[in-house]
Amino acid sequence: xxxxxxxxxxxxxxxxxxxxxxxxxxxxxxxxxxxxxxxxxxxxxxxxxxxxxxxxxxxxxxxxxxxxxxxxxxxxxxxxxxxxxxxxxxxxxxxxxxxxxxxxxxxxxxxxxxxxxxxxxxxxxxxxxxxxxxxxxxxxxxxxxxxxxxxxxxxxxxxxxxxxxxxxxxxxxxxxxxxxxxxxxxxxxxxxxxxxxxxxxxxx
Ligand SMILES: [Fe+2]
Numbered sequence: 001x002x003x004x005x006x007x008x009x010x011x012x013x014x015x016x017x018x019x020x021x022x023x024x025x026x027x028x029x030x031x032x033x034x035x036x037x038x039x040x041x042x043x044x045x046x047x048x049x050x051x052x053x054x055x056x057x058x059x060x061x062x063x064x065x066x067x068x069x070x071x072x073x074x075x076x077x078x079x080x081x082x083x084x085x086x087x088x089x090x091x092x093x094x095x096x097x098x099x100x101x102x103x104x105x106x107x108x109x110x111x112x113x114x115x116x117x118x119x120x121x122x123x124x125x126x127x128x129x130x131x132x133x134x135x136x137x138x139x140x141x142x143x144x145x146x147x148x149x150x151x152x153x154x155x156x157x158x159x160x161x162x163x164x165x166x167x168x169x170x171x172x173x174x175x176x177x178x179x180x181x182x183x184x185x186x187x188x189x190x191x192x193x194x195x196x197x198x199x200x201x202x203x204x
Pocket of ligand 1: 025028077164166168169
């Protein structure tokens with residue numbers, strides 16, 4: 001049976017997000033990969049013949065539900081960490097006249113207006129993800145808030161930017177009431193070239 005393999009990320013020292021926080025977070029990411037594999041293994045074991053598939057049907061179906069949580073947890077974190085690789089020399093200003101920035105301005109008027117809207121989205125109460133995606137079929141961006149890892153994921157869109165708003169992302173560096181500071185730090189460290197790259201890929 002095929003298995004998922006955890007990816008490694010080359011994340012330099014960040015401003016406002018400690019190395020310890022990133023290290024712990026990467027361990028959590030590896031947990032999602034491990035459990036996505038374990039669930040598949042267990043479903044396989046329990047479905048090996050018609051009798052055991054029948055006897056274990058409730059358990060199998062519940063594990064299949066659980067798989068979405070683990071799989072999306074794996075994917076969300078891969079989007080998240082690769083945005084923090086190779087940072088430190090670029091900012092959103094680098095993107096002036098870039099296709100991504102121009103498209104954002106077409107959608108929201110100004111880059112700053114979009115940034116404020118996305119930041120407000122990220123401060124949704126609860127644990128989950130603030131995600132900017134591109135809906136190619138309708139040539140437009142869409143925002144979504146994903147509860148946990150999987151509830152509220154949009155179909156057939158490409159993720160352009162994903163911000164982890166689980167407390168484990170910031171609790172070592174910020175109090176829960178200060179999570180907006182973590183959002184600021186995230187944007188300060190964000191590798192905009194990666195965002196541009198994702199957008200260019202979906203547009204082509
Ligand atoms: Fe996370």
